[in-house]
Amino acid sequence: MQILDILESSKDKVLQEDLERIANTALPFEEMKGSSILITGATGLVGSMAVKALACCNRRHDLGMTILALVRSEEKAAAVLGELAEREDVKLVKGDILQPLHMEDKVDYIIHGASVTASKTFVTMPVETIRTALSGTENLLELAKDKQVKSMVYISSMEAFGITNPALESVKEEDLGYIDVMNVRSSYSESKRMCEVLCASYAHEYQVPVKVARLAQTFGAGVSKDEGRVFAQFAKSAMAGEDIVLHTKGESTGNYCYTADAVAGLLTILLKGKNGDVYTVANPSTTIQIKDMAQMVADQLAEGRIKVIFDIPEDALTFGYAPDVAMHLNADKLKALGWEPQCDLPEMYERLVKSFKEQGL
Numbered sequence: 001m002q003i004l005d006i007l008e009s010s011k012d013k014v015l016q017e018d019l020e021r022i023a024n025t026a027l028p029f030e031e032m033k034g035s036s037i038l039i040t041g042a043t044g045l046v047g048s049m050a051v052k053a054l055a056c057c058n059r060r061h062d063l064g065m066t067i068l069a070l071v072r073s074e075e076k077a078a079a080v081l082g083e084l085a086e087r088e089d090v091k092l093v094k095g096d097i098l099q100p101l102h103m104e105d106k107v108d109y110i111i112h113g114a115s116v117t118a119s120k121t122f123v124t125m126p127v128e129t130i131r132t133a134l135s136g137t138e139n140l141l142e143l144a145k146d147k148q149v150k151s152m153v154y155i156s157s158m159e160a161f162g163i164t165n166p167a168l169e170s171v172k173e174e175d176l177g178y179i180d181v182m183n184v185r186s187s188y189s190e191s192k193r194m195c196e197v198l199c200a201s202y203a204h205e206y207q208v209p210v211k212v213a214r215l216a217q218t219f220g221a222g223v224s225k226d227e228g229r230v231f232a233q234f235a236k237s238a239m240a241g242e243d244i245v246l247h248t249k250g251e252s253t254g255n256y257c258y259t260a261d262a263v264a265g266l267l268t269i270l271l272k273g274k275n276g277d278v279y280t281v282a283n284p285s286t287t288i289q290i291k292d293m294a295q296m297v298a299d300q301l302a303e304g305r306i307k308v309i310f311d312i313p314e315d316a317l318t319f320g321y322a323p324d325v326a327m328h329l330n331a332d333k334l335k336a337l338g339w340e341p342q343c344d345l346p347e348m349y350e351r352l353v354k355s356f357k358e359q360g361l
């Protein structure tokens with residue numbers, strides 16, 4: 001089946017618009033012509049979005065790239081990627097990052113996004129959370145070293161910052177804060193931080209051209225209608241005309257980035273970032289307390305037809321909620337590479353809802 005036969009998101013027009021916008025980003029895509037790029041976590045939100053965006057770049061710029069989507073389940077990949085999985089430039093590679101990766105295909109670029117992402121898992125399976133992060137990332141870095149890749153991006157998380165100094169007007173990459181290593185939920189944040197050190201170490205000792213993308217919470221078009229995280233629950237409540245229920249005081253400050261902006265940021269880091277360095281991928285205009293975001297959705301998206309209700313359980317630890325933080329992420333370092341976020345928080349929600357509707361929600 002020819003590349004032109006299938007668009008990247010035929011059932012979601014909003015998402016397709018975003019993919020076309022990424023393909024039109026002023027990046028040196030010609031450097032990727034004829035190359036092969038491996039994406040781990042290809043059935044996750046960011047990974048699947050990266051696969052679709054690169055497929056769109058392939059079609060728009062006639063790059064002749066091979067997109068290797070590393071997945072554990074081909075059935076899930078088919079469900080997430082749809083007809084795109086049938087395109088000749090997309091190849092599903094079944095594998096597990098916990099095992100050493102021996103690939104016959106050439107690999108020129110890597111975006112490593114496979115990770116445990118469910119907050120509850122951080123506290124119910126902290127050992128597995130740590131093992132997936134450390135062993136998985138080491139296996140990808142070994143592959144990058146063996147294949148002598150041109151560039152690699154490791155997708156870290158804003159949780160690697162920990163609890164930063166609340167007196168800081170904005171938090172830059174070097175402004176790391178406190179992580180309680182005796183709290184099992186730190187299995188996620190501390191392992192992310194350790195993986196960043198691992199990347200820096202491979203870059204220093206073995207000259208692996210790896211960069212770190214410290215990603216804010218990401219949502220927008222492309223989120224599955226089955227998504228259960230807070231931002232999706234808020235949007236679904238607004239769509240259904242139901243009150244938003246918070247299980248915390250909502251005093252933690254959230255930092256966000258639109259899906260398409262995040263992927264454009266990852267590609268910017270991949271093609272223009274400095275080896276062994278870290279970049280924050282966040283839209284500073286979206287910084288807001290959870291309770292205020294819930295109220296914004298109730299007032300603007302639901303046009304005041306719903307309320308925000310607090311129902312706080314006695315043992316919030318079992319839910320795996322992150323500790324309250326008050327930080328305003330700074331993205332100047334990534335912006336210096338030419339990246340600029342396009343969607344503010346209200347538009348992120350508007351496009352998320354449109355995408356949900358396109359999916360039949």
